[in-house]
Amino acid sequence: xxxxxxxxxxxxxxxxxxxxxxxxxxxxxxxxxxxxxxxxxxxxxxxxxxxxxxxxxxxxxxxxxxxxxxxxxxxxxxxxxxxxxxxxxxxxxxxxxxxxxxxxxxxxxxxxxxxxxxxxxxxxxxxxxxxxxxxxxxxxxxxxxxxxxxxxxxxxxxxxxxxxxxxxxxxxxxxxxxxxxxxx
Amino acid sequence: xxxxxxxxxxxxxxxxxxxxxxxxxxxxxxxxxxxxxxxxxxxxxxxxxxxxxxxxxxxxxxxxxxxxxxxxxxxxxxxxxxxxxxxxxxxxxxxxxxxxxxxxxxxxxxxxxxxxxxxxxxxxxxxxxxxxxxxxxxxxxxxxxxxxxxxxxxxxxxxxxxxxxxxxxxxxxxxxxxxxxxxxxxxxxxxxxxxxxxxxxxxxxxxxxxxxxxxxxx
Numbered sequence: 001x002x003x004x005x006x007x008x009x010x011x012x013x014x015x016x017x018x019x020x021x022x023x024x025x026x027x028x029x030x031x032x033x034x035x036x037x038x039x040x041x042x043x044x045x046x047x048x049x050x051x052x053x054x055x056x057x058x059x060x061x062x063x064x065x066x067x068x069x070x071x072x073x074x075x076x077x078x079x080x081x082x083x084x085x086x087x088x089x090x091x092x093x094x095x096x097x098x099x100x101x102x103x104x105x106x107x108x109x110x111x112x113x114x115x116x117x118x119x120x121x122x123x124x125x126x127x128x129x130x131x132x133x134x135x136x137x138x139x140x141x142x143x144x145x146x147x148x149x150x151x152x153x154x155x156x157x158x159x160x161x162x163x164x165x166x167x168x169x170x171x172x173x174x175x176x177x178x179x180x181x182x183x184x
Numbered sequence: 185x186x187x188x189x190x191x192x193x194x195x196x197x198x199x200x201x202x203x204x205x206x207x208x209x210x211x212x213x214x215x216x217x218x219x220x221x222x223x224x225x226x227x228x229x230x231x232x233x234x235x236x237x238x239x240x241x242x243x244x245x246x247x248x249x250x251x252x253x254x255x256x257x258x259x260x261x262x263x264x265x266x267x268x269x270x271x272x273x274x275x276x277x278x279x280x281x282x283x284x285x286x287x288x289x290x291x292x293x294x295x296x297x298x299x300x301x302x303x304x305x306x307x308x309x310x311x312x313x314x315x316x317x318x319x320x321x322x323x324x325x326x327x328x329x330x331x332x333x334x335x336x337x338x339x340x341x342x343x344x345x346x347x348x349x350x351x352x353x354x355x356x357x358x359x360x361x362x363x364x365x366x367x368x369x370x371x372x373x374x375x376x377x378x379x380x381x382x383x384x385x386x387x388x389x390x391x392x393x394x395x396x397x398x399x400x401x402x
Contacts, residue, residue, distance in 0.1 A: 001213040001220075001256065007277035008224055012285035013268055019219035021293035025300055026218070027208055072305035073350070075372075090192035090336055092235060093251070102208050102218075108251050110197035117338065118193040121386040126200050137388035141192065143334045144370045144393035145306035146350055 031101035032172035034066045035149060038099060039175065040167035042076075043154045052076045052151065061099060061149075071098035071147050077140065078151045079177070084131055086124070086177030087140045087148040088116035094142035096149050100172060107176065117141055127178040150175050155183035185236075185330050186337060188243035193338040193381070209252075217252040221259050223291055228266040231306075232360035236332040237261045306354040308367040315396045316371060320346045323402040324373070324394060332360035335398040339390075343402045344375040347391060355395055368396040 008014040038061055042049040051060040057074040061067065074096060077085035089095065090113045095103040106112050115123050120137045124130070131137065140148045152174040158166060173179035191197075209215045221234070229237075237258035239246070246254065263269050273283065291299070316322055324339040334356045348371065355366035373394050377385035 001216050003277040003280075004256065004260065004274070005216050005220060007269055007273060007283060008220060008263070009289075010283040010285065011269065012287040012289055013226070013263075014220065014223045015289035015292055017293040018223050018289065018291055018296060019216060021296040022219035022222050022300075023209075023215045025296050029297070029300070067303065068301040069299075069303040072303040073307055075350075090338075091189055091334060092239070104203070104206050105210075105251065106200050106202050109200070110191055110194070110247070111200045113191040114194040114197045115200070117390050118381050118384070119386050120388065123200055127202075133387075137386070138391060139388065140372075140391045141336065142393065143336060144350065144395070145353055146370070146372075146393055 026097075026102055030066075030097050030099075032099075032170075032175065033167070034101075035096070035099035035172070035175045036167040036170035037163075038064060038066065038149070039151055039170045040163045042151055043158075043166055044163045049151075053078055057149075066098040068098050070094070071096045073146050074099075074149060075146050076149050076151050077138070077177075079153050079180070081135070081153075083136050083138060084124075084177065084180075085138045085140060085148075085150050086116065086120060087142060087150060088113060089142040090114070090117055091141075091143060094145075094147065096147035099149055100175060104172070124178060127173060129179050150177040152177075152179075152181045155181050157183050185239060185332065186328055187239040188241075188246040189239035190337050192336050214252040217256045217259070221255050224259060224263060224268075226290060228268070229262050230359055230363060232332055232354075232356040233363075234258055234262060235356075236360040237265075239332070308352045308354060308365065310352055310367055312352050312367055312369065314349050314369040314371075316346050316349075316369075316399060316401070318346050318348055321402045322346060322371075322373060322399045324392075325398050325400065327398075329357065331357065333357050333398075335394060336392065338380055339373075339375055339392050339394070342375055342379050344373040344379070344392075347372040347374045350393065353395070355397060357395075357397070366397075370395050371399070373399070 042052050057076045093108040120139050174181045238254050323343050326341045350370040352367050353370045358364040358366040372391045375390050
Protein backbone atom coordinates (compact mmCIF):
# COMPACT_ATOMS: atom_id res chain seq x y z
CA UNK A 1 0.00 0.00 0.00
CA UNK A 2 2.83 2.37 0.88
CA UNK A 3 4.44 1.75 -2.51
CA UNK A 4 1.19 2.40 -4.33
CA UNK A 5 0.62 5.60 -2.39
CA UNK A 6 4.21 6.79 -2.98
CA UNK A 7 3.96 6.10 -6.68
CA UNK A 8 0.69 8.01 -7.10
CA UNK A 9 1.77 10.94 -4.96
CA UNK A 10 5.28 11.24 -6.44
CA UNK A 11 3.88 11.27 -9.96
CA UNK A 12 1.54 14.02 -8.88
CA UNK A 13 -1.75 12.21 -9.30
CA UNK A 14 -2.68 12.41 -5.63
CA UNK A 15 -2.11 14.94 -2.86
CA UNK A 16 -1.34 13.11 0.43
CA UNK A 17 -3.24 15.82 2.34
CA UNK A 18 -6.30 14.91 0.29
CA UNK A 19 -6.03 11.31 1.48
CA UNK A 20 -6.00 12.49 5.09
CA UNK A 21 -9.00 14.74 4.40
CA UNK A 22 -10.92 11.87 2.80
CA UNK A 23 -10.35 9.60 5.78
CA UNK A 24 -11.25 12.37 8.20
CA UNK A 25 -14.47 13.21 6.33
CA UNK A 26 -15.65 9.61 6.38
CA UNK A 27 -14.69 9.11 10.02
CA UNK A 28 -16.26 12.33 11.26
CA UNK A 29 -18.98 13.63 8.96
CA UNK A 30 -20.94 10.52 8.15
CA UNK A 31 -22.20 7.64 10.26
CA UNK A 32 -25.32 6.04 11.71
CA UNK A 33 -25.91 8.96 14.09
CA UNK A 34 -27.02 10.87 10.99
CA UNK A 35 -29.57 8.25 10.03
CA UNK A 36 -30.78 8.06 13.63
CA UNK A 37 -31.66 11.75 13.49
CA UNK A 38 -33.66 11.19 10.32
CA UNK A 39 -35.54 8.29 11.90
CA UNK A 40 -36.25 10.16 15.14
CA UNK A 41 -37.57 13.14 13.19
CA UNK A 42 -39.85 10.87 11.17
CA UNK A 43 -41.13 9.31 14.41
CA UNK A 44 -42.09 12.67 15.84
CA UNK A 45 -43.15 14.63 12.75
CA UNK A 46 -45.87 12.98 10.59
CA UNK A 47 -45.45 15.48 7.79
CA UNK A 48 -41.72 14.81 7.63
CA UNK A 49 -42.34 11.07 7.68
CA UNK A 50 -44.72 11.34 4.70
CA UNK A 51 -42.07 13.32 2.79
CA UNK A 52 -39.37 10.80 3.70
CA UNK A 53 -41.50 7.90 2.43
CA UNK A 54 -42.41 9.69 -0.79
CA UNK A 55 -40.24 9.60 -3.91
CA UNK A 56 -38.45 12.69 -2.54
CA UNK A 57 -36.56 10.87 0.20
CA UNK A 58 -33.22 12.35 -0.91
CA UNK A 59 -34.58 15.88 -0.49
CA UNK A 60 -36.17 15.04 2.87
CA UNK A 61 -32.84 13.68 4.12
CA UNK A 62 -30.87 16.59 2.68
CA UNK A 63 -33.20 18.98 4.52
CA UNK A 64 -31.71 17.77 7.81
CA UNK A 65 -28.17 18.10 6.44
CA UNK A 66 -27.23 14.70 5.06
CA UNK A 67 -26.47 14.21 1.41
CA UNK A 68 -23.77 13.28 -1.05
CA UNK A 69 -21.74 10.39 -2.30
CA UNK A 70 -23.53 7.04 -2.13
CA UNK A 71 -26.72 8.74 -0.95
CA UNK A 72 -27.65 10.68 -4.05
CA UNK A 73 -30.84 8.75 -4.72
CA UNK A 74 -32.39 7.56 -1.50
CA UNK A 75 -35.42 5.35 -0.88
CA UNK A 76 -36.83 4.91 2.63
CA UNK A 77 -38.67 1.71 3.57
CA UNK A 78 -41.09 1.70 6.49
CA UNK A 79 -41.27 -1.28 8.82
CA UNK A 80 -44.75 -1.99 10.19
CA UNK A 81 -46.58 -4.73 12.10
CA UNK A 82 -47.13 -6.45 8.74
CA UNK A 83 -43.90 -5.81 6.82
CA UNK A 84 -40.23 -6.02 7.81
CA UNK A 85 -37.70 -4.64 5.33
CA UNK A 86 -34.00 -5.43 5.27
CA UNK A 87 -31.32 -4.28 2.86
CA UNK A 88 -28.37 -6.07 1.24
CA UNK A 89 -26.04 -5.64 -1.71
CA UNK A 90 -25.42 -9.14 -3.05
CA UNK A 91 -23.08 -7.90 -5.82
CA UNK A 92 -20.77 -5.65 -3.81
CA UNK A 93 -21.24 -3.31 -0.85
CA UNK A 94 -23.74 -0.57 -1.81
CA UNK A 95 -24.82 1.26 1.32
CA UNK A 96 -26.24 4.74 2.08
CA UNK A 97 -23.06 6.50 3.23
CA UNK A 98 -24.40 9.94 4.21
CA UNK A 99 -26.89 8.47 6.70
CA UNK A 100 -25.15 5.27 7.83
CA UNK A 101 -21.44 5.87 7.17
CA UNK A 102 -19.23 3.18 5.72
CA UNK A 103 -20.64 -0.36 5.94
CA UNK A 104 -19.51 -2.80 8.63
CA UNK A 105 -17.46 -5.83 7.55
CA UNK A 106 -20.38 -8.24 8.03
CA UNK A 107 -22.49 -6.28 5.52
CA UNK A 108 -19.74 -6.67 2.90
CA UNK A 109 -19.05 -10.32 3.72
CA UNK A 110 -19.99 -13.54 1.91
CA UNK A 111 -22.30 -14.85 4.65
CA UNK A 112 -24.58 -11.81 4.60
CA UNK A 113 -24.45 -11.17 0.85
CA UNK A 114 -25.22 -14.78 -0.01
CA UNK A 115 -27.86 -15.54 2.59
CA UNK A 116 -29.82 -12.31 3.17
CA UNK A 117 -31.83 -12.91 -0.01
CA UNK A 118 -32.33 -16.67 0.29
CA UNK A 119 -32.68 -17.24 4.03
CA UNK A 120 -33.51 -13.86 5.57
CA UNK A 121 -35.21 -15.28 8.64
CA UNK A 122 -32.14 -17.37 9.49
CA UNK A 123 -29.94 -14.30 9.07
CA UNK A 124 -32.28 -12.20 11.20
CA UNK A 125 -32.11 -14.92 13.85
CA UNK A 126 -28.33 -14.51 13.96
CA UNK A 127 -28.94 -10.86 14.84
CA UNK A 128 -31.34 -11.92 17.59
CA UNK A 129 -34.32 -10.75 15.56
CA UNK A 130 -37.29 -13.12 15.68
CA UNK A 131 -40.34 -12.00 13.72
CA UNK A 132 -43.86 -13.41 13.96
CA UNK A 133 -44.73 -15.85 11.17
CA UNK A 134 -47.33 -13.49 9.71
CA UNK A 135 -44.82 -10.65 9.20
CA UNK A 136 -43.79 -10.42 5.56
CA UNK A 137 -40.02 -10.12 5.16
CA UNK A 138 -38.98 -7.98 2.21
CA UNK A 139 -35.31 -8.03 1.26
CA UNK A 140 -34.06 -5.17 -0.93
CA UNK A 141 -31.01 -5.99 -3.04
CA UNK A 142 -29.22 -2.71 -3.91
CA UNK A 143 -28.27 -3.70 -7.44
CA UNK A 144 -28.68 -0.17 -8.88
CA UNK A 145 -27.75 3.32 -7.64
CA UNK A 146 -30.74 3.65 -5.34
CA UNK A 147 -29.70 3.57 -1.70
CA UNK A 148 -32.08 2.20 0.89
CA UNK A 149 -32.68 3.26 4.48
CA UNK A 150 -35.07 1.31 6.69
CA UNK A 151 -37.40 3.32 8.91
CA UNK A 152 -37.71 1.01 11.91
CA UNK A 153 -40.80 0.85 14.11
CA UNK A 154 -40.87 3.20 17.06
CA UNK A 155 -40.87 1.11 20.20
CA UNK A 156 -43.78 1.25 22.62
CA UNK A 157 -43.15 3.20 25.79
CA UNK A 158 -41.42 6.11 24.05
CA UNK A 159 -44.56 8.19 23.46
CA UNK A 160 -43.37 11.16 25.53
CA UNK A 161 -39.73 11.04 24.42
CA UNK A 162 -38.10 13.93 22.62
CA UNK A 163 -36.58 13.62 19.17
CA UNK A 164 -33.08 13.72 20.67
CA UNK A 165 -33.89 10.97 23.15
CA UNK A 166 -35.35 8.84 20.38
CA UNK A 167 -32.29 9.33 18.17
CA UNK A 168 -30.16 7.83 20.97
CA UNK A 169 -31.88 4.43 20.74
CA UNK A 170 -31.91 4.05 16.95
CA UNK A 171 -29.20 1.57 16.01
CA UNK A 172 -27.31 1.20 12.74
CA UNK A 173 -28.60 -2.35 12.30
CA UNK A 174 -32.21 -1.26 12.73
CA UNK A 175 -31.75 1.06 9.75
CA UNK A 176 -30.28 -1.78 7.66
CA UNK A 177 -33.19 -3.90 8.84
CA UNK A 178 -31.35 -6.69 10.61
CA UNK A 179 -32.63 -5.60 14.02
CA UNK A 180 -35.64 -3.90 15.51
CA UNK A 181 -35.31 -0.95 17.88
CA UNK A 182 -35.65 -2.36 21.36
CA UNK A 183 -38.26 -0.98 23.71
CA UNK A 184 -36.70 0.97 26.60
CA UNK B 185 -20.28 -11.42 -15.53
CA UNK B 186 -20.78 -14.61 -13.55
CA UNK B 187 -18.07 -13.77 -11.06
CA UNK B 188 -17.45 -14.70 -7.46
CA UNK B 189 -18.93 -11.34 -6.47
CA UNK B 190 -22.44 -12.44 -7.49
CA UNK B 191 -23.15 -14.13 -4.18
CA UNK B 192 -26.93 -14.05 -3.79
CA UNK B 193 -28.22 -17.50 -2.84
CA UNK B 194 -24.79 -19.16 -2.61
CA UNK B 195 -24.38 -21.78 0.11
CA UNK B 196 -21.58 -22.59 2.49
CA UNK B 197 -20.50 -19.16 3.69
CA UNK B 198 -21.55 -19.86 7.26
CA UNK B 199 -23.06 -17.52 9.85
CA UNK B 200 -22.91 -13.73 9.77
CA UNK B 201 -20.20 -12.66 12.19
CA UNK B 202 -20.61 -9.25 13.81
CA UNK B 203 -17.88 -7.27 15.52
CA UNK B 204 -18.69 -5.14 18.57
CA UNK B 205 -17.68 -1.47 18.38
CA UNK B 206 -16.30 -2.00 14.91
CA UNK B 207 -14.00 0.76 13.60
CA UNK B 208 -14.39 2.08 10.04
CA UNK B 209 -10.90 0.84 9.26
CA UNK B 210 -9.02 -2.04 10.86
CA UNK B 211 -5.54 -0.85 9.88
CA UNK B 212 -3.82 2.24 8.51
CA UNK B 213 -3.38 0.61 5.12
CA UNK B 214 -7.15 0.18 4.83
CA UNK B 215 -7.59 3.92 5.33
CA UNK B 216 -5.07 4.58 2.57
CA UNK B 217 -6.63 2.01 0.21
CA UNK B 218 -10.02 3.64 0.70
CA UNK B 219 -8.78 7.20 0.27
CA UNK B 220 -6.49 6.39 -2.69
CA UNK B 221 -9.40 4.77 -4.49
CA UNK B 222 -11.56 7.86 -4.01
CA UNK B 223 -8.77 10.30 -4.87
CA UNK B 224 -7.05 8.71 -7.86
CA UNK B 225 -9.70 8.54 -10.56
CA UNK B 226 -9.86 12.16 -11.64
CA UNK B 227 -12.48 11.26 -14.24
CA UNK B 228 -10.31 8.59 -15.90
CA UNK B 229 -12.80 5.87 -14.99
CA UNK B 230 -16.31 5.62 -13.60
CA UNK B 231 -17.92 3.67 -10.76
CA UNK B 232 -19.06 0.85 -13.04
CA UNK B 233 -15.53 0.43 -14.41
CA UNK B 234 -14.15 0.23 -10.88
CA UNK B 235 -16.75 -2.37 -9.89
CA UNK B 236 -15.84 -4.42 -12.96
CA UNK B 237 -12.13 -4.15 -12.15
CA UNK B 238 -12.79 -5.86 -8.80
CA UNK B 239 -15.36 -8.46 -9.83
CA UNK B 240 -13.28 -9.54 -12.85
CA UNK B 241 -10.64 -10.98 -10.52
CA UNK B 242 -10.10 -14.76 -10.55
CA UNK B 243 -12.86 -16.13 -8.28
CA UNK B 244 -10.48 -17.83 -5.86
CA UNK B 245 -8.60 -14.54 -5.41
CA UNK B 246 -11.81 -12.54 -4.97
CA UNK B 247 -12.98 -14.85 -2.20
CA UNK B 248 -9.62 -15.12 -0.46
CA UNK B 249 -8.92 -11.40 -0.31
CA UNK B 250 -10.31 -8.97 2.21
CA UNK B 251 -12.56 -6.11 1.17
CA UNK B 252 -9.86 -3.44 0.99
CA UNK B 253 -7.39 -5.88 -0.55
CA UNK B 254 -9.92 -6.14 -3.39
CA UNK B 255 -10.16 -2.35 -3.57
CA UNK B 256 -6.37 -2.19 -3.88
CA UNK B 257 -6.39 -4.89 -6.54
CA UNK B 258 -9.03 -2.96 -8.50
CA UNK B 259 -7.20 0.34 -8.14
CA UNK B 260 -3.91 -1.13 -9.40
CA UNK B 261 -5.71 -2.49 -12.42
CA UNK B 262 -7.38 0.85 -13.17
CA UNK B 263 -4.26 3.00 -12.87
CA UNK B 264 -2.42 0.66 -15.23
CA UNK B 265 -5.28 0.33 -17.73
CA UNK B 266 -5.79 4.10 -17.79
CA UNK B 267 -2.10 4.68 -18.49
CA UNK B 268 -1.30 6.56 -15.26
CA UNK B 269 1.44 4.09 -14.38
CA UNK B 270 2.95 0.97 -15.87
CA UNK B 271 3.17 -2.42 -14.21
CA UNK B 272 6.95 -2.02 -14.22
CA UNK B 273 6.66 1.27 -12.35
CA UNK B 274 4.40 -0.34 -9.77
CA UNK B 275 6.97 -3.12 -9.32
CA UNK B 276 9.80 -0.59 -9.10
CA UNK B 277 7.86 1.41 -6.48
CA UNK B 278 7.67 -1.75 -4.39
CA UNK B 279 11.48 -1.96 -4.61
CA UNK B 280 11.72 1.59 -3.29
CA UNK B 281 12.24 3.49 -6.53
CA UNK B 282 11.21 7.16 -6.53
CA UNK B 283 9.42 8.95 -9.37
CA UNK B 284 9.37 12.45 -10.83
CA UNK B 285 6.06 14.29 -11.05
CA UNK B 286 4.20 14.16 -14.37
CA UNK B 287 1.42 16.51 -13.22
CA UNK B 288 0.21 18.46 -10.18
CA UNK B 289 -2.62 17.02 -8.12
CA UNK B 290 -5.98 18.54 -9.08
CA UNK B 291 -8.06 17.22 -6.17
CA UNK B 292 -6.84 19.20 -3.18
CA UNK B 293 -7.86 18.65 0.44
CA UNK B 294 -10.14 21.70 0.38
CA UNK B 295 -12.21 20.02 -2.34
CA UNK B 296 -12.93 16.87 -0.34
CA UNK B 297 -15.96 17.94 1.70
CA UNK B 298 -17.69 19.78 -1.17
CA UNK B 299 -17.10 16.84 -3.52
CA UNK B 300 -18.38 14.28 -1.03
CA UNK B 301 -21.43 16.40 -0.22
CA UNK B 302 -22.18 16.91 -3.90
CA UNK B 303 -21.83 13.23 -4.76
CA UNK B 304 -22.54 12.21 -8.32
CA UNK B 305 -25.95 10.87 -9.12
CA UNK B 306 -26.33 8.21 -11.82
CA UNK B 307 -29.82 9.55 -12.46
CA UNK B 308 -30.26 11.18 -15.87
CA UNK B 309 -32.66 14.05 -16.27
CA UNK B 310 -34.24 13.13 -19.57
CA UNK B 311 -37.64 12.05 -20.84
CA UNK B 312 -37.61 8.43 -21.90
CA UNK B 313 -40.78 6.37 -22.03
CA UNK B 314 -40.67 3.51 -19.51
CA UNK B 315 -41.15 0.07 -21.04
CA UNK B 316 -42.99 -1.18 -17.97
CA UNK B 317 -45.28 0.12 -15.27
CA UNK B 318 -46.08 -0.75 -11.66
CA UNK B 319 -48.01 -4.00 -11.36
CA UNK B 320 -46.81 -5.48 -14.64
CA UNK B 321 -45.38 -8.98 -14.60
CA UNK B 322 -41.88 -9.23 -16.01
CA UNK B 323 -39.18 -11.83 -16.51
CA UNK B 324 -35.49 -11.14 -15.97
CA UNK B 325 -33.28 -11.91 -18.93
CA UNK B 326 -31.28 -15.14 -18.95
CA UNK B 327 -28.36 -13.32 -20.60
CA UNK B 328 -25.06 -14.12 -18.93
CA UNK B 329 -22.61 -11.62 -20.42
CA UNK B 330 -18.92 -12.05 -19.55
CA UNK B 331 -18.84 -8.26 -19.12
CA UNK B 332 -20.19 -6.07 -16.32
CA UNK B 333 -23.86 -6.43 -15.40
CA UNK B 334 -25.96 -5.65 -12.36
CA UNK B 335 -28.55 -8.32 -13.06
CA UNK B 336 -27.72 -10.92 -10.44
CA UNK B 337 -27.72 -14.60 -11.39
CA UNK B 338 -30.37 -15.59 -8.87
CA UNK B 339 -33.13 -13.66 -10.69
CA UNK B 340 -32.25 -14.57 -14.28
CA UNK B 341 -35.19 -16.19 -16.02
CA UNK B 342 -37.40 -15.62 -12.97
CA UNK B 343 -40.72 -13.82 -13.00
CA UNK B 344 -41.55 -10.86 -10.81
CA UNK B 345 -43.80 -7.82 -10.64
CA UNK B 346 -42.80 -4.19 -11.15
CA UNK B 347 -43.13 -2.55 -7.73
CA UNK B 348 -42.11 0.96 -8.76
CA UNK B 349 -40.32 2.92 -11.44
CA UNK B 350 -37.25 4.68 -9.99
CA UNK B 351 -36.73 6.85 -13.07
CA UNK B 352 -33.98 7.05 -15.69
CA UNK B 353 -30.40 6.05 -14.85
CA UNK B 354 -27.07 5.27 -16.47
CA UNK B 355 -26.92 1.66 -17.69
CA UNK B 356 -23.94 -0.02 -16.00
CA UNK B 357 -23.46 -2.72 -18.64
CA UNK B 358 -22.40 -0.16 -21.26
CA UNK B 359 -20.98 2.42 -18.83
CA UNK B 360 -18.42 -0.07 -17.50
CA UNK B 361 -17.10 -0.74 -21.01
CA UNK B 362 -16.44 2.45 -22.92
CA UNK B 363 -18.52 4.84 -20.88
CA UNK B 364 -21.75 4.95 -22.92
CA UNK B 365 -24.58 5.97 -20.58
CA UNK B 366 -27.45 4.32 -22.51
CA UNK B 367 -30.08 5.99 -20.28
CA UNK B 368 -33.06 3.86 -19.34
CA UNK B 369 -35.57 3.26 -16.56
CA UNK B 370 -34.74 1.30 -13.44
CA UNK B 371 -37.50 -0.52 -11.58
CA UNK B 372 -37.75 -2.22 -8.23
CA UNK B 373 -38.98 -5.68 -9.21
CA UNK B 374 -40.60 -7.87 -6.60
CA UNK B 375 -39.77 -11.58 -6.77
CA UNK B 376 -41.64 -13.91 -4.44
CA UNK B 377 -39.22 -15.96 -2.35
CA UNK B 378 -40.93 -19.12 -3.62
CA UNK B 379 -40.17 -18.10 -7.22
CA UNK B 380 -36.47 -17.74 -6.40
CA UNK B 381 -35.80 -20.54 -3.94
CA UNK B 382 -38.59 -23.07 -4.40
CA UNK B 383 -39.13 -25.35 -1.44
CA UNK B 384 -36.15 -23.83 0.39
CA UNK B 385 -37.84 -20.42 0.63
CA UNK B 386 -38.37 -18.71 3.96
CA UNK B 387 -41.34 -16.64 2.82
CA UNK B 388 -41.63 -13.03 1.81
CA UNK B 389 -40.10 -11.47 -1.26
CA UNK B 390 -36.89 -10.03 -2.68
CA UNK B 391 -36.90 -6.65 -4.40
CA UNK B 392 -34.19 -6.18 -7.02
CA UNK B 393 -33.46 -2.97 -8.94
CA UNK B 394 -33.36 -3.84 -12.63
CA UNK B 395 -32.95 -1.82 -15.83
CA UNK B 396 -35.25 -1.92 -18.87
CA UNK B 397 -32.72 -3.94 -20.88
CA UNK B 398 -32.75 -6.76 -18.31
CA UNK B 399 -36.52 -7.25 -18.51
CA UNK B 400 -39.22 -8.60 -20.79
CA UNK B 401 -42.98 -8.89 -20.31
CA UNK B 402 -43.96 -12.22 -18.78
